[in-house]
Amino acid sequence: MSSELERRLEGLLAEAPEPDPGAGEKALHRSLRALQPAPPAHRGLRTAVIAFAAVVVVLAIAAGSLAAAGALHVSFGAKKSPPPVTQLVLPKGANGVAAIVGGRLSVAIKGGFRLQTRATAAALSPHALYVAAGINHSLVAMAPSGHVAWSHDAGGQVIAIAWAPDGLEIAYVVRRGSRLALHVIYGNGRNDTMIDHSVRAVRPSWRADSLAFAYVGAGGSPVLYDLEHKSRHLIAVDPPAIGVEFAPVGEALAVEQVGGVSLVPHGGSATDVADGNVEAFGWLNGRLAVAVPGLNSALIRLFAPSGAARGSYPVHGIVVAVTPTLLVVRRVGRLVAGRTTLVTVQRTVAVRDLAIG
Amino acid sequence: MRQARRGDREAAAALFRRYWRDAWRAAYAITGRQSLADDVAADGFERAFAALGRFDERRPFGPWLHRIVANRALDLLRAERRLSDEELPETPDLVPLHETGDRSLLAAVAELSVERRVVVVLRYGVGMTPKQIADALDLPVGTVNSRLARSLEQLRDSLEVERVE
Numbered sequence: 257m258s259s260e261l262e263r264r265l266e267g268l269l270a271e272a273p274e275p276d277p278g279a280g281e282k283a284l285h286r287s288l289r290a291l292q293p294a295p296p297a298h299r300g301l302r303t304a305v306i307a308f309a310a311v312v313v314v315l316a317i318a319a320g321s322l323a324a325a326g327a328l329h330v331s332f333g334a335k336k337s338p339p340p341v342t343q344l345v346l347p348k349g350a351n352g353v354a355a356i357v358g359g360r361l362s363v364a365i366k367g368g369f370r371l372q373t374r375a376t377a378a379a380l381s382p383h384a385l386y387v388a389a390g391i392n393h394s395l396v397a398m399a400p401s402g403h404v405a406w407s408h409d410a411g412g413q414v415i416a417i418a419w420a421p422d423g424l425e426i427a428y429v430v431r432r433g434s435r436l437a438l439h440v441i442y443g444n445g446r447n448d449t450m451i452d453h454s455v456r457a458v459r460p461s462w463r464a465d466s467l468a469f470a471y472v473g474a475g476g477s478p479v480l481y482d483l484e485h486k487s488r489h490l491i492a493v494d495p496p497a498i499g500v501e502f503a504p505v506g507e508a509l510a511v512e513q514v515g516g517v518s519l520v521p522h523g524g525s526a527t528d529v530a531d532g533n534v535e536a537f538g539w540l541n542g543r544l545a546v547a548v549p550g551l552n553s554a555l556i557r558l559f560a561p562s563g564a565a566r567g568s569y570p571v572h573g574i575v576v577a578v579t580p581t582l583l584v585v586r587r588v589g590r591l592v593a594g595r596t597t598l599v600t601v602q603r604t605v606a607v608r609d610l611a612i613g
Numbered sequence: 614m615r616q617a618r619r620g621d622r623e624a625a626a627a628l629f630r631r632y633w634r635d636a637w638r639a640a641y642a643i644t645g646r647q648s649l650a651d652d653v654a655a656d657g658f659e660r661a662f663a664a665l666g667r668f669d670e671r672r673p674f675g676p677w678l679h680r681i682v683a684n685r686a687l688d689l690l691r692a693e694r695r696l697s698d699e700e701l702p703e704t705p706d707l708v709p710l711h712e713t714g715d716r717s718l719l720a721a722v723a724e725l726s727v728e729r730r731v732v733v734v735l736r737y738g739v740g741m742t743p744k745q746i747a748d749a750l751d752l753p754v755g756t757v758n759s760r761l762a763r764s765l766e767q768l769r770d771s772l773e774v775e776r777v778e
Binding site: 288434 | 617620622625626630633634638647648650651652654655658659660661662663689718719722733734736737738739740765768769772
């Protein structure tokens with residue numbers, strides 16, 4: 257009996273349904289974004305190892321001699337060194353910069369405030385006066401002094417945060433078990449309200465007037481939430497959406513889908529502005545910038561809020577973020593914004609939620 | 614695999630397309646829900662690709678990926694079980710038995726406890742040995758074998774009952 261049952265079980269996966277093609281495309285997109293290449297093999301590795309071993313032997317002999325003479329004290333089992341500090345450099349003209357580098361939040365503002373703490377998500381307030389971060393299942397707002405302004409028990413891991421342009425409210429996505437819920441909380445940490453109990457893991461984006469924001473619902477469709485009327489409107493863009501970004505002025509909304517970006521102008525219908533893989537997208541100096549990946553460079557394609565093309569230009573490296581005034585590009589061992597190297601970072605270290613205010 | 618490890622997106626995409634269906638179906642067989650299978654399989658690939666640079670390319674990719682997927686599914690289901698205030702479906706959303714010929718087996722597997730279900734899927738669906746399952750789930754081999762034996766017993770009973778009915 258068992259053998260017959262076991263034979264049937266061996267075909268178990270064949271009895272499962274087929275995965276949804278849309279889910280596959282989205283997963284492929286996410287996976288390619290996460291791709292972390294192996295460090296290149298060095299031809300002279302063997303030589304370097306031998307040379308290093310020789311140096312170690314020489315040093316050991318020297319240290320032994322010194323120790324024997326009482327000139328050097330050697331101890332074993334030393335304390336573990338703290339994790340390396342990743343300090344961001346503030347770009348010229350910016351009020352603040354924040355990013356999660358290798359799982360640790362780093363913030364720098366004009367006054368020199370630097371913060372180092374483990375965090376799951378982060379966002380700068382307007383003018384970089386505060387930073388909101390997901391820390392240990394709480395949403396925490398911190399002032400430039402480094403002091404915690406308030407902490408709100410989110411009941412789960414906060415995975416995305418967006419501060420309204422007027423600074424009065426914060427939208428955030430929290431993971432509870434297998435579900436992601438969308439909440440809005442006042443900028444003073446009070447009046448937390450759940451807006452949608454099931455959404456996608458996408459950072460919401462506020463409209464410039466702070467009266468509405470866009471997010472991605474559980475079904476993958478972008479949704480506009482109007483705070484004044486407490487109403488939701490589906491945005492007519494083919495799901496699944498994997499990113500939403502309102503223009504910093506006006507009401508144009510850019511929506512990233514699997515394999516492209518659509519632009520929904522104020523009061524208009526969606527227009528596809530870019531097809532294929534997208535490395536990053538966002539609003540740069542009032543124009544929609546879409547970074548299309550190439551071999552060693554990216555092509556930045558620009559569009560007016562109406563959807564009209566406004567030219568393109570190549571940049572060297574991988575575009576990791578489009579901020580209101582600067583593109584952030586990852587080059588060998590460093591993140592660069594304009595002429596500023598924001599941080600030196602190993603290629604295997606993930607950088608997320610990078611914001612320049 | 615070598616090209617994907619070096620960061621070649623085309624090669625990585627080809628690797629994804631080769632393993633996505635099986636990984637998703639394994640996730641589905643463990644979680645019993647399409648929405649969870651989407652998340653679990655996608656998370657599994659995301660984690661695998663993030664760690665691809667450290668992956669020993671002499672080892673097969675499939676079992677390593679399935680190990681990640683199985684552990685992710687277990688984490689999610691266990692976390693879900695801990696949440697008493699969440700309104701989550703108790704039973705999987707498997708297609709009704711009459712819709713296709715042999716969904717009864719999948720439905721019977723879905724009735725196993727999470728711990729038993731995952732070893733059954735990895736052993737028979739994915740084809741891992743008890744030793745590989747033990748390594749993947751950080752369990753003694755004896756525990757894996759006993760869970761398999763008890764699962765088979767329970768499945769036999771379920772399928773017998775169904776046949777009688």
